[in-house]
Amino acid sequence: METTFVLLLLLSPFVGFLSALFFAKNKGNLAGYIGTTAVFVSFVFTVLLFNQVNTTKNPIHIHLFEWMQLVDFKINFSFLLDQLSLLWLLFVTGIGTLIHLYSISYLHDDENRHKYFSYLNLFLFFMILLVIGSNLLILFIGWEGVGLCSYLLIGFWHTNQNYNDAAKKAFIMNRIGDLGFLIGIFILGYVFNTLDFVELKQAVIAGNAYSQLEWVGLATLCLFIGATGKSAQLPLFTWLPDAMAGPTPVSALIHAATMVTAGIFMITRLDFMFDLTPAVQDLMAYVGAFTALLAATIACFQNDIKKVLAYSTVSQLGLMFLALGLGAYQVAVFHVITHAFFKACLFLGSGSVIHGMHGEQDIRNMGGLRHKMKTTHITFAISTLAISGIPPLAGFFSKDEILLVAFHENTLLWIIAAIASILTAYYMFRLLFLTFYGTFRGTEKQAKELCESDGFITFPLVVLAVLAAVGGAISIPGNSWLENYLKPVLSQATEAHHLDATTLTLMATAVVGALIGLGIAFFKFIKREEVPMTDDRIIGFTSLIYDKYKIDEIYDFIIVKPINLLGSFGKNVIEPNLSKMIFSVDAITDSLGNQGKKLHNGNLGFYLFAFVFGLCATVYYLFFIR
Amino acid sequence: METILQEIGIETYLYLSALLFCIGVFGLLLRRNAIVMFMSIEIMLNAVNLMLVAFSTFHQDAAGQVFVFFSMAVAAAEVAVGLAVIVAIFRNIGSIDVDQLKNLKG
Numbered sequence: 001m002e003t004t005f006v007l008l009l010l011l012s013p014f015v016g017f018l019s020a021l022f023f024a025k026n027k028g029n030l031a032g033y034i035g036t037t038a039v040f041v042s043f044v045f046t047v048l049l050f051n052q053v054n055t056t057k058n059p060i061h062i063h064l065f066e067w068m069q070l071v072d073f074k075i076n077f078s079f080l081l082d083q084l085s086l087l088w089l090l091f092v093t094g095i096g097t098l099i100h101l102y103s104i105s106y107l108h109d110d111e112n113r114h115k116y117f118s119y120l121n122l123f124l125f126f127m128i129l130l131v132i133g134s135n136l137l138i139l140f141i142g143w144e145g146v147g148l149c150s151y152l153l154i155g156f157w158h159t160n161q162n163y164n165d166a167a168k169k170a171f172i173m174n175r176i177g178d179l180g181f182l183i184g185i186f187i188l189g190y191v192f193n194t195l196d197f198v199e200l201k202q203a204v205i206a207g208n209a210y211s212q213l214e215w216v217g218l219a220t221l222c223l224f225i226g227a228t229g230k231s232a233q234l235p236l237f238t239w240l241p242d243a244m245a246g247p248t249p250v251s252a253l254i255h256a257a258t259m260v261t262a263g264i265f266m267i268t269r270l271d272f273m274f275d276l277t278p279a280v281q282d283l284m285a286y287v288g289a290f291t292a293l294l295a296a297t298i299a300c301f302q303n304d305i306k307k308v309l310a311y312s313t314v315s316q317l318g319l320m321f322l323a324l325g326l327g328a329y330q331v332a333v334f335h336v337i338t339h340a341f342f343k344a345c346l347f348l349g350s351g352s353v354i355h356g357m358h359g360e361q362d363i364r365n366m367g368g369l370r371h372k373m374k375t376t377h378i379t380f381a382i383s384t385l386a387i388s389g390i391p392p393l394a395g396f397f398s399k400d401e402i403l404l405v406a407f408h409e410n411t412l413l414w415i416i417a418a419i420a421s422i423l424t425a426y427y428m429f430r431l432l433f434l435t436f437y438g439t440f441r442g443t444e445k446q447a448k449e450l451c452e453s454d455g456f457i458t459f460p461l462v463v464l465a466v467l468a469a470v471g472g473a474i475s476i477p478g479n480s481w482l483e484n485y486l487k488p489v490l491s492q493a494t495e496a497h498h499l500d501a502t503t504l505t506l507m508a509t510a511v512v513g514a515l516i517g518l519g520i521a522f523f524k525f526i527k528r529e530e531v532p533m534t535d536d537r538i539i540g541f542t543s544l545i546y547d548k549y550k551i552d553e554i555y556d557f558i559i560v561k562p563i564n565l566l567g568s569f570g571k572n573v574i575e576p577n578l579s580k581m582i583f584s585v586d587a588i589t590d591s592l593g594n595q596g597k598k599l600h601n602g603n604l605g606f607y608l609f610a611f612v613f614g615l616c617a618t619v620y621y622l623f624f625i626r
Numbered sequence: 627m628e629t630i631l632q633e634i635g636i637e638t639y640l641y642l643s644a645l646l647f648c649i650g651v652f653g654l655l656l657r658r659n660a661i662v663m664f665m666s667i668e669i670m671l672n673a674v675n676l677m678l679v680a681f682s683t684f685h686q687d688a689a690g691q692v693f694v695f696f697s698m699a700v701a702a703a704e705v706a707v708g709l710a711v712i713v714a715i716f717r718n719i720g721s722i723d724v725d726q727l728k729n730l731k732g
Contacts (some may be wrong), residue, residue, distance in 0.1 A: 602728035
């Protein structure tokens with residue numbers, strides 16, 4: 001029964017992928033309906049299984065078959081659906097369904113819709129596989145699969161070379177992280193002789209790891225590198241902003257709500273392993289905090305509506321890594337969930353705006369949209385309030401918990417995180433005000449045609465906005481449902497923070513910080529009606545941030561250029577010389593062949609003579625010499 | 627019963643056979659007329675047949691005689707094919723001089 005459920009849950013998007021790809025070409029919205037239904041089926045089964053696990057408290061193990069065996073090292077093809085994976089499945093399939101629905105309208109006039117929906121379904125298949133895999137190798141299959149789908153969808157509009165380049169960049173940067181991940185898997189396999197999560201946990205609890213702590217440390221470091229690739233952290237984060245080349249629903253689903261949280265999922269899965277290596281945890285916390293700050297500063301100066309949200313995503317992911325690094329896994333998971341709600345809503349809202357503005361993405365050409373796009377405006381505003389940390393919306397609780405943990409553990413990290421969240425409030429309200437308030441700055445034609453998007457687009461927005469508003473209820477300080485729910489899967493839950501004076505003061509500080517950000521944005525963009533300068537008038541330090549600290553250029557200089565040099569060395573020096581060597585062999589063979597060719601002169605008499613001569617020579621040898 | 631072999635001796639047959647074979651070989655090497663070359667090959671074949679029957683009688687074993695009948699029957703068939711090939715060549719190039727057959731030259 002459970003096996004059937006889980007297989008249906010997993011294979012439904014795969015069937016959707018195949019049928020959308022092969023049977024829905026040139027059939028209008030059919031692909032969209034197939035895709036949406038397939039994911040909705042997964043969602044229904046997820047809810048069923050979630051209810052079961054939530055009441056029985058027993059994780060579901062499903063063993064399909066033994067995949068491979070080497071002496072006593074076994075890898076099973078089996079699934080583990082515990083509290084953590086079901087929580088992930090809930091929001092992956094839930095938001096996935098909404099975004100499929102949204103895409104039906106968003107891509108209503110694209111001729112390659114069937115491909116789009118099939119890729120999106122394939123993505124969900126791999127994402128589900130990633131989440132329910134019972135060992136690291138199955139997780140890795142899903143990990144690579146979602147990377148592939150991300151590549152396909154970023155480059156979905158493949159006639160634009162820039163988009164193709166963005167897709168390649170995402171794929172290659174992820175490859176760097178994946179190498180780390182793979183090495184981490186190898187080391188864990190070597191040290192523990194198993195890759196199964198449950199067996200790994202038992203081995204760690206039994207204390208088998210202490211004798212080989214340096215290997216475990218190396219493994220967790222490698223796994224963390226893998227996570228930085230997938231979850232866009234320093235130094236591998238630059239692919240995520242470029243990934244905005246894909247259609248907006250893709251950015252919402254893959255590059256904000258689900259795939260980029262895979263790194264956090266993996267680390268939370270292996271929390272017992274990371275707890276053994278405090279040095280890697282510290283590194284994780286610092287990397288997360290600095291990524292959060294760096295991305296937040298960049299976001300303050302971006303003028304592309306999607307780029308702002310992309311950097312905001314990087315920044316929020318940084319905060320999650322900060323929480324992970326401080327050992328507060330359930331806090332990170334909490335922020336993943338609330339972030340999935342409000343960021344998906346923000347991205348879908350920006351998609352609705354782009355749709356209404358006929359492809360315009362520059363916020364300097366927007367403004368005053370609140371009159372024409374009421375639903376989009378209200379949902380976008382709710383999500384902005386949520387991400388900025390204004391109580392009582394979801395983002396307030398999750399971000400506050402991270403700040404709280406940081407305050408108790410490390411003041412420096414707390415300060416960085418606090419600055420990052422003030423900046424978050426600033427850039428998000430800057431985006432909101434520039435897009436929806438003030439006067440319209442676009443062309444006459446855009447103003448005339450501007451209207452609210454249809455129900456397929458607004459319905460997901462409303463659902464997500466509601467979730468973004470009330471999602472914080474799953475973990476209210478002092479009485480956290482999430483903490484109790486996750487307790488069985490996390491090795492050592494951090495002690496619940498009680499509502500004491502410090503906590504309340506910190507909460508108040510966070511709110512004040514968010515209000516400061518809001519206030520600055522309000523003063524600049526509503527009171528003084530400032531509009532960001534055109535590109536050529538940005539100078540000095542601002543232009544450095546506007547150009548994303550020139551990190552792409554630095555990578556280009558220290559990695560791409562040397563590799564190109566190496567490549568041209570190979571092409572201009574090594575390859576010609578190698579060719580020469582090979583051609584000389586060819587010349588020898590050729591001249592030998594030309595000599596032999598002379599024997600075949602076509603003269604039958606000569607052939608016969610050679611034949612008789614050879615026969616005589618053979619007879620002579622056989623009878624007279626021997 | 628005294629056989630003819632006992633009267634003449636097997637050596638004579640062998641010499642004759644070798645002589646015939648050499649005539650065939652030299653005819654093949656020296657002549658360029660396809661029909662003559664073909665006849666030379668037949669002489670070589672019959673030289674071998676002669677040796678076969680000589681040894682067959684020498685060993686009192688009739689199997690050799692039977693083989694010779696077979697080989698003669700096969701040779702007759704082969705002659706039919708070979709002559710047809712020569713006729714075809716003549717129709718193509720108007721001559722049966724093998725020196726003019728150089729189309730397969732490497």
